[in-house]
Each structure stands twice: as C-alpha cells, then as structure tokens.
Amino acid sequence: xxxxxxxxxxxxxxxxxxxxxxxxxxxxxxxxxxxxxxxxxxxxxxxxxxxxxxxxxxxxxxxxxxxxxxxxxxxxxxxxxxxxxxxxxxxxxxxxxxxxxxxxxxxxxxxxxxxxxxxxxxxxxxxxxxxxxxxxxxxxxxxxxxxxxxxxxxxxxxxxxxxxxxxxxxxxxxxxxxxxxxxxxxxxxxxxxxxxxxxxxxxxxxxxxxxxxxxxxxxxxxxxxxxxxxxxxxxxxxxxxxxxxxxxxxxxxxxxxxxxxxxxxxxxxxxxxxxxxxxxxxxxxxxxxxxxxxxxxxxxxxxxxxxxxxxxxxxxxxxxxxxxxxxxxxxxxxxxxxxxxxxxxxxxxxxxxxxxxxx
Amino acid sequence: xxxxxxxxxxxxxxxxxxxxxxxxxxxxxxxxxxxxxxxxxxxxxxxxxxxxxxxxxxxxxxxxxxxxxxxxxxxxxxxxxxxxxxxxxxxxxxxxxxxxxxxxxxxxxxxxxxxxxxxxxxxxxxxxxxxxxxxxxxxxxxxxxxxxxxxxxxxxxxxxxxxxxxxxxxxxxxxxxxxxxxxxxxxxxxxxxxxxxxxxxxxxxxxxxxxxxxxxxxxxxxxxxxxxxxxxxxxxxxxxxxxxxxxxxxxxxxxxxxxxxxxxxxxxxxxxxxxxxxxxxxxxxxxxxxxxxxxxxxxxxxxxxxxxxxxxxxxxxxxxxxxxxxxxxxxxxxxxxxxxxxxxxxxxxxxxxxxxxxx
Numbered sequence: 001x002x003x004x005x006x007x008x009x010x011x012x013x014x015x016x017x018x019x020x021x022x023x024x025x026x027x028x029x030x031x032x033x034x035x036x037x038x039x040x041x042x043x044x045x046x047x048x049x050x051x052x053x054x055x056x057x058x059x060x061x062x063x064x065x066x067x068x069x070x071x072x073x074x075x076x077x078x079x080x081x082x083x084x085x086x087x088x089x090x091x092x093x094x095x096x097x098x099x100x101x102x103x104x105x106x107x108x109x110x111x112x113x114x115x116x117x118x119x120x121x122x123x124x125x126x127x128x129x130x131x132x133x134x135x136x137x138x139x140x141x142x143x144x145x146x147x148x149x150x151x152x153x154x155x156x157x158x159x160x161x162x163x164x165x166x167x168x169x170x171x172x173x174x175x176x177x178x179x180x181x182x183x184x185x186x187x188x189x190x191x192x193x194x195x196x197x198x199x200x201x202x203x204x205x206x207x208x209x210x211x212x213x214x215x216x217x218x219x220x221x222x223x224x225x226x227x228x229x230x231x232x233x234x235x236x237x238x239x240x241x242x243x244x245x246x247x248x249x250x251x252x253x254x255x256x257x258x259x260x261x262x263x264x265x266x267x268x269x270x271x272x273x274x275x276x277x278x279x280x281x282x283x284x285x286x287x288x289x290x291x292x293x294x295x296x297x298x299x300x301x302x303x304x305x306x307x308x309x310x311x312x313x314x315x316x317x318x319x320x321x322x323x324x325x326x327x328x329x330x331x332x333x334x335x336x337x338x339x340x341x342x343x344x345x346x347x348x349x350x351x352x353x354x355x356x357x358x359x
Numbered sequence: 360x361x362x363x364x365x366x367x368x369x370x371x372x373x374x375x376x377x378x379x380x381x382x383x384x385x386x387x388x389x390x391x392x393x394x395x396x397x398x399x400x401x402x403x404x405x406x407x408x409x410x411x412x413x414x415x416x417x418x419x420x421x422x423x424x425x426x427x428x429x430x431x432x433x434x435x436x437x438x439x440x441x442x443x444x445x446x447x448x449x450x451x452x453x454x455x456x457x458x459x460x461x462x463x464x465x466x467x468x469x470x471x472x473x474x475x476x477x478x479x480x481x482x483x484x485x486x487x488x489x490x491x492x493x494x495x496x497x498x499x500x501x502x503x504x505x506x507x508x509x510x511x512x513x514x515x516x517x518x519x520x521x522x523x524x525x526x527x528x529x530x531x532x533x534x535x536x537x538x539x540x541x542x543x544x545x546x547x548x549x550x551x552x553x554x555x556x557x558x559x560x561x562x563x564x565x566x567x568x569x570x571x572x573x574x575x576x577x578x579x580x581x582x583x584x585x586x587x588x589x590x591x592x593x594x595x596x597x598x599x600x601x602x603x604x605x606x607x608x609x610x611x612x613x614x615x616x617x618x619x620x621x622x623x624x625x626x627x628x629x630x631x632x633x634x635x636x637x638x639x640x641x642x643x644x645x646x647x648x649x650x651x652x653x654x655x656x657x658x659x660x661x662x663x664x665x666x667x668x669x670x671x672x673x674x675x676x677x678x679x680x681x682x683x684x685x686x687x688x689x690x691x692x693x694x695x696x697x698x699x700x701x702x703x704x705x706x707x708x709x710x711x712x713x714x715x716x717x718x
Binding site for chain 1: 368471617623637662676
C-alpha cells in the first residue's frame with residue numbers, strides 16, 4: 001500500500017483523537033453501567049469498528065441491510081439493524097443469510113412489518129430478535145410507548161421473538177436540548193419496558209437508547225445499552241451543541257484556498273466533500289479548525305465560502321485549511337477512503353467499506 | 360449485464376423525459392444563437408454526455424480535474440474546468456496529461472494562480488486556454504468585471520493564453536431571481552468582454568454564462584455559450600423556482616414507505632440517498648411525484664419524514680414513492696449507478712463514472 005498525502009479535498013482522521021474519543025465513551029459507559037452498541041453508520045469503516053470492539057462493546061448498530069452485510073462479512077456477530085425495515089423477497093433472503101453468521105436484532109414499529117417478516121422468512125422469522133421502536137419526542141419512526149404491549153402481543157401471537165425496545169432521542173440535536181431529550185428517552189423507554197415486562201418478557205430485555213449529544217445524560221436505571229455514532233469523530237454540530245470541544249474533533253476535510261476577496265475566502269471543499277447539512281441551530285455550513293471566529297456562510301458543490309472576522313491573518317491562495325463538517329456521517333459517506341494521520345504524519349488509509357450501502 | 364429493479368432506495372431516470380430535456384435546451388440554444396457547453400458535474404455519466412453531444416454542444420464543462428480525466432478518457436476533446444484551480448505539482452502533471460488529448464479551458468481569478476501555472480507547467484502553460492472568472496452577483500469566486508483588463512494584462516505578460524471570460528449567476532437560485540440574475544450576468548460579461556477587447560483579444564472570444572434557472576433569459580448579444588447542468592434532470596429546486604414543470608422531472612429516488620402515523624409517512628430515502636440540500640426558498644427537503652401537496656418536513660440519513668395534506672390517500676407501508684430531490688447534482692454524486700426506465704420498464708443501468716471525483 002502506497003501512502004501519499006492525496007490532493008485536496010480529502011478526509012483526514014487524527015488517530016490519537018479518534019482513539020481518545022473511543023476510549024472516553026467506553027470508560028464512561030462502563031462507569032455508568034450501560035453497555036455500548038455503537039452505530040457504525042457514522043464511519044462505515046471496519047478498522048474503526050475493530051477499535052470500538054477492542055475498547056468494549058456489546059455489539060454494533062447499523063441502519064441498513066447493506067451495512068449489516070459489510071460488518072458481518074468482517075466477522076461481527078451481534079448486529080442491530082435499528083430501522084423498521086420493510087422486507088421484499090430479496091431483502092428477506094439477505095436477512096436470512098445474515099442469520100447464518102450473526103445475531104440479528106431488527107427494529108419494528110408495525111404489525112404489518114411483523115406479518116411481512118413471518119410470510120417471507122417462514123420458520124426462520126422467529127430467529128430474528130425484534131426490538132420495538134418507540135417515539136420519545138423526535139417524531140420520526142416508532143410508536144407511542146403506551147402502545148408497546150399491544151404491538152408486542154400481536155407479534156408474539158405470530159410466533160415472533162421480542163428482544164426489547166429502543167428509541168432515538170433525535171431531539172437532543174437542539175441547543176439546550178440534550179438533558180431534556182435524555183429525560184424523554186428515559187420516560188419513554190421505562191414505559192415501553194414496563195409494558196414488555198407486563199407481557200412476561202422480563203428476562204434479558206434490551207432497552208436501548210442514545211445519541212451522541214444525550215450520551216452523558218443517559219439514565220442507567222432504565223437503559224441497558226446505548227447506540228451513539230458520531231462520538232468517534234465529533235463534528236461542528238457536536239461542537240455547537242456543546243457535546244464536544246475543539247480538541248475532540250478527530251475528522252476534518254482538508255481543503256485548499258483557491259480564491260480570496262478581502263475577508264471572504266473560497267476553499268475547494270464544497271457540499272460534494274462535506275455534505276450539505278445545516279441544522280436550524282448551526283452557525284454556518286461547518287467550522288474551521290484554528291479559526292473559531294470564521295464561518296462558512298455559503299456552500300456550493302466545490303466551493304466553501306468562508307468569512308473571516310476582521311482583515312488580519314486571512315489565509316492566502318494555496319493555504320490548506322482543516323474544515324470541520326457539520327454532520328460527519330454524511331461526510332464520510334461521500335468518500336471512498338479516508339486518510340489517517342498521527343501527529344501530522346500520514347500513517348494509514350482506510351476504505352469506507354459500507355459507503356453508499358443504503359439498501 | 361443483468362437488469363433487475365434494485366432494492367430501494369435507488370436513483371431512477373425516466374429516459375423519455377431526459378431525452379426531451381436535452382433536446383429542448385439544445386433547440387432553445389440554437390434558436391437563441393448561443394452555444395451549449397453543459398456542465399456534466401450534474402450527471403457525471405458518460406452515456407448522458409454522449410446524448411448531449413449528439414444533440415449539439417460546443418464542449419463540456421466540469422468542476423474538477425478528476426471529472427475532466429473521466430470525460431477526456433471517454434473521448435471528449437473540448438473541456439472547460441470552470442473552477443479557479445490551485446495547482447500542486449501532482450495537479451499540474453494531471454493537467455499536462457489532459458492537454459495531450461483535449462483542448463483544456465481553465466478558470467482563473469488571480470495573478471497568483473497564473474504564476475503557479477507558469478512555474479509548474481513551464482512551456483506548456485501557454486497551451487491552457489485561460490478563462491477569467493468574474494463575479495456577476497453570486498459573490499463566490501471571480502473578480503469584479505472592472506478588474507478584468509488588469510488581471511488579463513498580467514497573465515498575458517507571463518506568456519499565458521486567454522480565451523475569454525465566464526461567470527456563474529448563482530443568485531438565479533432565488534424566487535423571482537431568474538431574470539435579474541440573467542441581466543446581471545449580461546452586464547458583468549459585457550464589461551469583461553469589453554476589457555478583453557481593449558487588450559486586443561477580440562477574435563473568437565469565449566463569453567460564457569448560464570445556470571439552469573437563468574437559461575431561458577440569457578442575453579445572446581453578450582454571451583457566446585452557456586453552461587447549464589441541472590436541466591437534463593431538473594429537481595425540486597427548479598420546480599419551486601418555476602424553471603421546470605412536474606413533467607420535466609427526469610430523475611427521482613425511489614423510496615419505500617416503512618412507517619406511517621396519521622398523515623406522517625416515513626420513506627427509506629434519507630440524506631444519504633437524496634443529499635441534505637435545503638435552499639432558503641425550499642418548502643422542504645424534496646417533493647413527491649404525484650403528491651404536490653405533500654412536503655418532506657424532516658430528513659435523517661435513512662428517513663424522509665413526509666407530511667401529507669389531509670388524511671385521505673395516505674400511502675401505506677410497503678408503497679414505493681418517487682421522491683424528487685432538492686438538488687440533483689448532490690443526489691447523483693451519492694450513487695454508484697443509476698437505473699434507466701422507459702415508460703415504467705427498466706431498460707438500462709449507467710455507472711456514475713465521475714462519482715466522488717472532487718480533486
């Protein structure tokens with residue numbers, strides 16, 4: 001393998017920061033008595049999943065069958081698909097193939113999906129460990145926690161297996177929203193758990209929560225495991241939400257300054273390298289490492305337009321800047337490979353093995 | 360080549376609509392007496408560039424060296440890199456290699472980039488046809504039209520070749536902004552052209568403008584060619600700006616309904632399939648073909664949350680919807696291949712040959 005620093009724009013990972021982020025979350029989870037089942041949709045990289053495994057995890061979380069296939073093929077044997085899949089005959093075959101090599105936990109939030117699973121997988125349907133998705137306030141997929149007993153009893157009547165319940169407290173992605181979202185998560189999952197216990201499903205119940213912003217606030221008296229993803233890298237969203245500091249940023253997109261007008265600087269890392277995410281609370285389309293007052297005020301496919309505060313210390317054409325993307329999961333999914341640095345020296349390149357595995 | 364309709368989410372192209380969009384723009388350009396140099400960053404697909412060529416184009420436009428390499432390798436011999444590249448030794452080598460097979464026009468907006476080109480390419484620098492970028496109101500890269508003579512004379516003094524001027528009237532991407540942006544484009548390019556003519560560069564000057572929204576409004580007395588990209592597919596942005604109709608949408612992302620709560624429906628096409636673009640004027644994160652009143656009110660990586668107007672005719676789990684992305688250039692760049700349909704029948708699959716070629 002040749003190791004040459006590539007042309008900009010490219011994704012750079014700082015190994016020491018990545019390792020520290022993984023270790024810190026693993027330690028915190030251990031102290032809190034909550035297991036980790038990290039969401040690997042963030043990185044989609046086998047090498048990083050192995051680092052997470054070595055630090056201590058219960059299993060992995062993925063969003064799609066395609067991601068599950070990549071990680072199971074690399075030897076991971078306990079994978080949760082935290083998504084209410086609607087199976088087709090082809091997807092059912094793929095799910096059955098995964099069962100030969102791994103424990104598969106699958107999100108579900110409807111009777112219809114249970115019927116579909118039974119019809120398409122026949123006797124093997126009961127080998128899938130179903131995890132009921134509840135809505136804790138993000139209002140995406142997931143049912144009301146009060147309806148868990150009703151759905152669970154219908155699934156049990158079909159001969160299906162229920163392993164527990166989960167939620168994604170995605171409303172933690174709001175300024176001052178982290179603690180409140182963790183409380184909502186605990187209330188919703190406590191209700192869901194109670195409803196499952198009422199049906200006699202008390203043993204070994206999986207009660208799964210977690211997002212990176214709400215991670216530190218999780219209620220260990222309710223959740224048994226957490227599924228954070230972004231914490232391995234962090235990003236401008238986490239920075240602006242206050243769930244990480246500048247030194248915890250492990251991933252940047254390296255971009256070259258190609259044009260300068262006064263305090264406006266154009267860098268060659270645009271939405272095709274960074275992703276176009278801009279949450280309502282975001283102060284721009286990303287941040288610049290070393291320039292806390294600079295803001296990306298506009299983003300085209302190959303141009304980030306950065307405004308610097310004042311006219312001093314403005315970069316010049318040819319300078320390379322470290323751009324911190326807003327939402328790192330979408331950034332990684334744009335790259336075929338990432339470049340790994342250790343204190344400035346390029347030490348490795350990793351394939352984004354599950355890039356584009358959306359189905 | 361096996362032709363099987365893939366699992367959702369996937370990119371679907373309707374061949375007849377694509378052909379009609381290409382023919383309509385070619386006819387309009389011919390009628391207006393303006394040549395077309397379509398921007399292939401939108402589709403990154405060889406087969407579509409060949410269709411554009413057959414309909415009549417002067418050459419192609421790309422944004423990066425990597426895109427230029429893909430299209431030149433497929434036999435295209437007049438390529439404009441509409442971007443103020445900052446050359447490294449590696450990029451200079453790659454540029455020189457392209458010159459062996461194609462006319463290369465290159466955007467420039469600084470003396471520094473000219474010096475860099477001269478230093479790194481030596482005698483071959485004068486083979487690159489430089490095109491000066493001017494800012495017509497989008498305030499991204501590009502200089503003031505009034506400064507064109509000054510930059511041009513310095514570049515000429517270095518022995519470099521100037522082929523003309525160009526602008527991207529990106530402020531056409533605003534409600535009611537199309538005609539005004541076309542006027543700004545004409546004023547800026549007329550000034551730039553005048554300054555170049557003053558230097559004696561009157562013959563065969565390339566005066567290049569164009570964005571899809573401003574296409575129909577271009578001033579043929581000023582511009583010699585146009586570089587629209589999105590018009591081949593159109594997208595929700597063009598629909599909401601009024602520069603296309605519903606029947607002109609040639610590309611959709613096919614997504615399966617996985618969860619329904621009242622009039623809120625979750626489809627498995629999220630930001631990793633659609634892109635996360637949401638312009639200030641956008642009414643949501645995309646539109647749904649056949650449901651003009653529905654809006655994508657939230658977008659996660661694998662969930663589009665769609666609100667339907669009223670409670671009637673709400674799709675059910677398992678239904679497949681045609682999602683029209685906001686910004687199709689970023690959508691295509693997420694896919695390794697696209698699936699081509701002719702009146703409902705799958706007839707081809709095309710590789711997104713320049714996917715991820717950002718550098």
